[in-house]
Amino acid sequence: MTRRLLLSHLSLMLLVLLVLEVPFGVFYARSELSRFTHTAQQGALTLAEVCEEKMEHGLSTDLPGLARAYGRRTGSRVSVVGTNGVVLADSAAQAQALVGRNVSAEPDIATALRDHPVAGTRSDASVGGDVLFVTVPGGSDDTVPCVVRTVYALGPLKAKVHATWIALAALGLGVLAAGALIGFALARSFTRPVRALERATAQLAEGRLTDPPTTDHGPPELRRLAASFTKTASRLQHLLQAQQAFASEVSHQLKTPLTALRLRLENFEPHLAPCAQDSLDQALGEVERLGRMVQGLLALARLENSAIRPESVDLGAVVADRAAIWAAFADEQRVGIVVADAATDVRVRAVPGALEQIIDNLLSNALRAAPPGTAITLATATAPGEGGRTPAMAELHVIDQGPGMSEAERHKAFDRFWRAPDTDHDGTGLGLPMVRQLARAADGEVTLEAAPGGGLDAVVRLQRADARTHRQRPGGSADADCAGNARPHGVMAARGHP
Structure with a gap:
């Protein structure tokens, strides 16, 4: 400027x-x-x-x-x-x-x-x-x-005329030099508050404002803007801290009564007639589902409030690792997991632990939808940027052979708590919103597309680690229970029929 x-x-x-x-x-x-x-x-x-x-x-x-x-x-x-x-x-x-x-x-x-x-x-x-x-x-x-x-x-x-022209040129250069010094000083004085606001905005985007802009430099309009920004930033920080404190307190406050409720329901089992056993099992299932839902909400809250920078991750290695871990659970449902010929040596930008969590959620959803005797395909691909205006991307495809979704259902699948009308399991409807949040934390995106021949193709697009990014957004990571988890148990299910 x-x-x-x-x-x-x-x-x-x-x-x-x-x-x-x-x-x-x-x-x-x-x-x-x-x-x-x-x-x-x-x-x-x-x-x-x-x-x-x-x-x-x-x-x-x-x-x-x-x-x-x-x-x-x-x-x-x-x-x-x-x-x-x-x-x-x-x-x-x-x-x-x-x-x-x-x-x-x-x-x-x-x-x-x-x-x-x-x-x-x-x-x-x-x-x-x-x-x-x-x-x-x-x-x-x-x-x-x-x-x-x-x-x-x-x-x-x-x-003589040439000497006069030279004198005029020298005079003009002298005036330009003096004007440049004066203009530079004025421009610096005008833009100093703007640069301070820029630095403060970047700090606020990272999650904490450590160097608020001063309000005693620059034109009156910029001083008022700096004062308003500082006030707004302080208010936002207070709200974020309050939300984080609330999420932490709720996490501890809700776990205890839910655990006590489960124990009390289990204690009823010896005293119930056999005809009431199904109702007890359903009640216990709902308590478990409520616990997973609370955990998912808290994980999303912490994810949205965190500010962790994306790092370089080997996409192929993570895909192979998660496929091997989920293979045993897929065999129990007589569903195969196939890792297609993938692009090798592809590194992507992702929040630490986020890529594992993304694959776990998508595989969990795919296993719920895949009929026995079918296979789930994991495939990766790369796409070049457009003339330097957009960075090069890498794509991860999780393709099942289930019933698929309509276009309207694919759009609604990322809404929190949304479940397909024909759902018949105890998903919470938070898995896909979490997947999208994890992808966006690294300037990526996730979409649901119809797979060729039927089924669903969940496509995750992440920036290549060797590509220059055009903008940095504050990232986030889930908590220890739902990010970077090597265990497929307890993964939030949130596809259209979670």
């Missing part, structure tokens, strides 16, 4: 300098040429009058000396031409051979012989550059007894 403000400031200054200095430089160059031309014309007219007077008194022999003296004094080349167009004198030593030559055919001489002065510029090879010539008639009446032509090299005038 400082750089953009400084560039805007300097661009405006440069535009102003160009608008002021360029017209001034052009006007100065033209005025200098005009002044020089006017001076040369006045000098040539004066010399022409003197030459006319000399010729009237029969002193034509004085013309060469007069021309040389004027040329030395003004730094010009002087030529005096008679009324018949013959050169009478020339101040240039190397041009003495021109004396006596008829030059009446030359445009400026012919015009001056018709009593019209001429002035202009042209290129002259003898001086190696442009020259200014002034040709004036030397008569005070209709008769033109002589013509005087003075030629000035424009090199010194151009050098």
Whole structure:
């Protein structure tokens, strides 16, 4: 932001300098040429009058000396031409051979012989550059007894103009340098509160604001913004701490009465008639389900309130490990677990322990839906990023051959406590919400898709660990009971029919 403000400031200054200095430089160059031309014309007219007077008194022999003296004094080349167009004198030593030559055919001489002065510029090879010539008639009446032509090299005038341009450029650079220093100081003072807010926002996103922005720097608007942000951040921290404390207290407070309730129900068993045994078993099952639901809610609360950075995890190794652990439980239901040819050496970004928990939940759901004699397929794949705008991703597919879900059910499956209408087991409806939260903690995503040939394809997309991420979000991890757990028992079931 400082750089953009400084560039805007300097661009405006440069535009102003160009608008002021360029017209001034052009006007100065033209005025200098005009002044020089006017001076040369006045000098040539004066010399022409003197030459006319000399010729009237029969002193034509004085013309060469007069021309040389004027040329030395003004730094010009002087030529005096008679009324018949013959050169009478020339101040240039190397041009003495021109004396006596008829030059009446030359445009400026012919015009001056018709009593019209001429002035202009042209290129002259003898001086190696442009020259200014002034040709004036030397008569005070209709008769033109002589013509005087003075030629000035424009090199010194151009050098003076160039020096002026250099001075203007140096002045402009000096003004830009001073403006850059002033603009940098102003930009820094303006953006310092913004940078402090940025740092504080990043800290708040990580879960704790340790360096709140000061409220005594910057413009009044930014000071008020910093004060409001600090107040809001403090309030959010207080609420998060209260929620974390609540989750911790509830975890301990609910476990004891649920355990006591289960023991009391079990104590009823010897005293119940056989016809009431089914009701007791159902009550015990509901107590167990309530316990798992409480654990799931507490795990989600801790997951949402945690701020753990994702780490690099070997996707293939974790998939193979979880497949081997779940193989025995799948065999009990006569369901196979197949690890398809996967992309090797693929590392993904995931919260520590989250990838294991994701696979456990998805396998638990798939086993509940898979009919006996079918197989659950675990497959991985990679997808490149799009021109650097999005990072490269890795995909994990958990595919079953069960009844599948409709499109509407696949969208609702990530709602907390949602269960399919035809569910016939004691799931809590929290597994898939937890899977999505774990994936999003590492900037990933999970979706449910229809598998080819029937069944459900749970697709988990995670960023490759070797891909540059575009943004960092605060991650989270579940507690010890539901993240990084190597045991498939007790895993939250939350597919469409949890």
